[in-house]
Amino acid sequence: IPIIMNGQDVLACAQTGTGKTAAFLLPVLHDLCERPTDAIATLILVPTRELAIQIDQQLEGLAYFTGISSLAIYGGRDGGAFNQEKKALTQGADIIVATPGRLIAHLNMGYVKFGKLRHLILDEADRMLDMGFAPDIQKITSYIPQKRQNLMFSATMPPKIKSFANKILNNPAFIQLAISKPADGIMQWAYRVNSAQKVPLLNHILTRKQDERRRTLIFASTKSSVKDIAADLKKSGLDVGEIHSDLEQDDRKEALRQFKNGNLPILVATDILSRGIDVKNIHLVINFDVPSDGEDYIHRIGRTARADTEGTALTFVTRKDARKFKDIEELMGKEVRLFPVPDFLQDIKETAASAKKGGRYGSSKSKPKGRGGNKRPRRSAKN
Numbered sequence: 001i002p003i004i005m006n007g008q009d010v011l012a013c014a015q016t017g018t019g020k021t022a023a024f025l026l027p028v029l030h031d032l033c034e035r036p037t038d039a040i041a042t043l044i045l046v047p048t049r050e051l052a053i054q055i056d057q058q059l060e061g062l063a064y065f066t067g068i069s070s071l072a073i074y075g076g077r078d079g080g081a082f083n084q085e086k087k088a089l090t091q092g093a094d095i096i097v098a099t100p101g102r103l104i105a106h107l108n109m110g111y112v113k114f115g116k117l118r119h120l121i122l123d124e125a126d127r128m129l130d131m132g133f134a135p136d137i138q139k140i141t142s143y144i145p146q147k148r149q150n151l152m153f154s155a156t157m158p159p160k161i162k163s164f165a166n167k168i169l170n171n172p173a174f175i176q177l178a179i180s181k182p183a184d185g186i187m188q189w190a191y192r193v194n195s196a197q198k199v200p201l202l203n204h205i206l207t208r209k210q211d212e213r214r215r216t217l218i219f220a221s222t223k224s225s226v227k228d229i230a231a232d233l234k235k236s237g238l239d240v241g242e243i244h245s246d247l248e249q250d251d252r253k254e255a256l257r258q259f260k261n262g263n264l265p266i267l268v269a270t271d272i273l274s275r276g277i278d279v280k281n282i283h284l285v286i287n288f289d290v291p292s293d294g295e296d297y298i299h300r301i302g303r304t305a306r307a308d309t310e311g312t313a314l315t316f317v318t319r320k321d322a323r324k325f326k327d328i329e330e331l332m333g334k335e336v337r338l339f340p341v342p343d344f345l346q347d348i349k350e351t352a353a354s355a356k357k358g359g360r361y362g363s364s365k366s367k368p369k370g371r372g373g374n375k376r377p378r379r380s381a382k383n
Contacts, residue, residue, distance in 0.1 A: 001027050009150045009172035011165050013157040021055060021123070024151050025062055028119055032068050032094055039116035042095040043144065045103070045137060047127040047275075049074035049249065050256075052097045054278055055123070059095060070095035075102045076249035086111065100128065100136035107143055114144040122168070124275060125154040126161055126295075134164060141168060155275075156295050181332060182298055182313075185305035188336045190315040190325065194350035197341050198288060198316050202229070203236050204342065205286070205314070206266060214283040215259070218268045219300045221289050229288060230268045243269040274299040280306070287315040290324045294331040 003010055004027040014020045028042050046052050049072075056072035063070070071088040073096060088096065089112045096103075106112050120141070122128065128137065150169045154161050157176065165172065182188070193201060206216065220226045223244035230242040241255035241264040258264040260279050267273075268288075274296060282304045291297050297315075304311025317325045317338065329335050340346075 003173045003175075004028075004149075004151065005030065007149055009169045010152070010175060011162075011169055011172040012151070012153045012175040012177075014153060014155070014175070014177040020153050021058055022062070024121055024123075024153070025055075025059060028095070028121075029059075029063055029066065029068060031118070033066055037092075037094070037116055037118075039092045040089070040094070040096055040114060041117060042119040042121065043114070043117055043140075044095065044097045044121040044123060045100055045128065045140065046097060046123050047099065047131055047133065048272060049076060049099060050252075050273065050277055051124065051275060052099055053253075055097045058278075059097070068095065069093045070097060073098035073102050073106070075099060075105075089113065100133040100140060103140060104136050107140065112143065117144045117148055120144060120148055120150050120168075122150075122152045125152050125164070126156045126158070127275060129160060129164060138167065155299065182301055182334075183305045185308065185310040186301055187310070187312045188301065188315075188334070189312070190317050190336050190338045192338055192340055193316045193318055194348070195318055196350045197345050197348045199229070199232050200345055200348060201316065201341055202286065202288065203233070204345070206233065206238055207236060214265065215262065215279070215281055216266045216284040216286065217259075217273070217279075217282050217303050218266065218286045218288055219274060219291070220268065220270060221291060223270055225288065226268045226270055233266065233268070238266055239264055240266045240268060243267065243273050245270070245272060271296055271300070274303070277303070278306070279303065281309070282306075283311055285311065285313045287313070290315060290317055290321040290328070292324060294328040297328045298332070 001023055004024060010024075012020065032041055044055060046055065052072040052074045056070055059068075059070045069088075071085065071093045073085045073088075085102075085106060086109075089106055092113065103112075122137065128134070150172070152161075152165050152169060152172070191201060202218070218229065220229055223246050226242050226244045227246075230240050233240045241259055243252050243255050247255070255264065255267065256273075256277065256279075259267040271291065285301050285304045287297070287300060291300065301313035304313060315325065315336070325336075
């Protein structure tokens with residue numbers, strides 16, 4: 001925070017749950033309070049609509065009594081939303097939170113006004129590069145003043161991030177916090193399974209504890225797996241929601257809202273939800289399959305045990321996933337205790353059909369792809 005308040009560029013490596021969002025929002029809000037403007041002063045670029053919404057919600061809380069305005073700009077909405085975004089971009093909200101693809105759509109129309117921009121913030125820069133947004137980000141920077149403060153945040157720091165930072169940042173301060181380490185409050189277990197045992201084991205875990213109404217988040221690598229898992233759990237009488245890229249944005253938001261308020265105790269999702277959401281009191285995270293990327297594993301289980309609380313993370317590990325899971329353990333510097341399935345599931349044998357790509361719950365190595373006013377009062381703009 002002091003470095004940002006001094007106006008220096010920052011390149012920061014921080015894992016999920018470290019409070020980095022507030023760390024860059026608070027100095028920016030302080031600057032806007034000290035030096036109010038009638039134009040867009042801050043642009044925050046993020047990889048997903050979920051993260052855009054989350055940051056805008058945090059802004060609403062932090063800026064509630066300041067009169068500072070903001071708007072989240074992301075794809076998947078109707079024409080009315082696009083017109084609201086256009087109004088904010090032409091008449092000046094103080095802070096714009098945007099996915100690169102959606103912002104490019106506005107920039108191509110020729111009406112975006114960034115002439116007085118003071119802060120450019122790239123959040124989850126590693127994810128944006130993985131999703132192919134580097135050309136879009138570089139195009140966006142050509143529309144904004146060269147004299148500005150740049151802040152870049154990334155959960156990982158591979159060479160490509162440092163190389164990209166050199167193109168955007170000016171003599172940045174480098175900050176690194178506990179990379180690739182899950183929170184201490186997460187109890188990690190794993191089950192050694194075959195593909196045919198996964199759903200019965202999942203049912204057993206959830207029905208055994210369902211009376212406690214524990215908030216449980218289940219991750220699968222593909223949207224087809226999410227659909228199938230949710231359907232199987234519903235057949236068992238469980239209250240289950242699902243989030244994946246085939247759902248309309250309003251349906252995703254409603255499922256997340258129901259999960260947050262406790263009406264849906266179980267949510268099944270792809271990695272689209274492993275970053276950029278902040279739901280309190282998630283007691284249990286289940287990895288239905290092992291993610292190909294160790295950092296994705298960190299982000300998945302990081303949905304529980306947030307803000308110094310405790311939680312549990314379970315992972316189903318098949319024989320073909322054993323090497324990947326070992327790599328994850330090496331990344332964390334921690335061995336996860338591996339259990340056999342309960343005795344009553346031992347007789348469920350893997351068939352040729354269930355073994356083929358994990359049955360209909362096949363894992364995937366591919367990452368999710370996609371892109372996403374007068375100065376408005378904060379409260380009314382949400383209506």
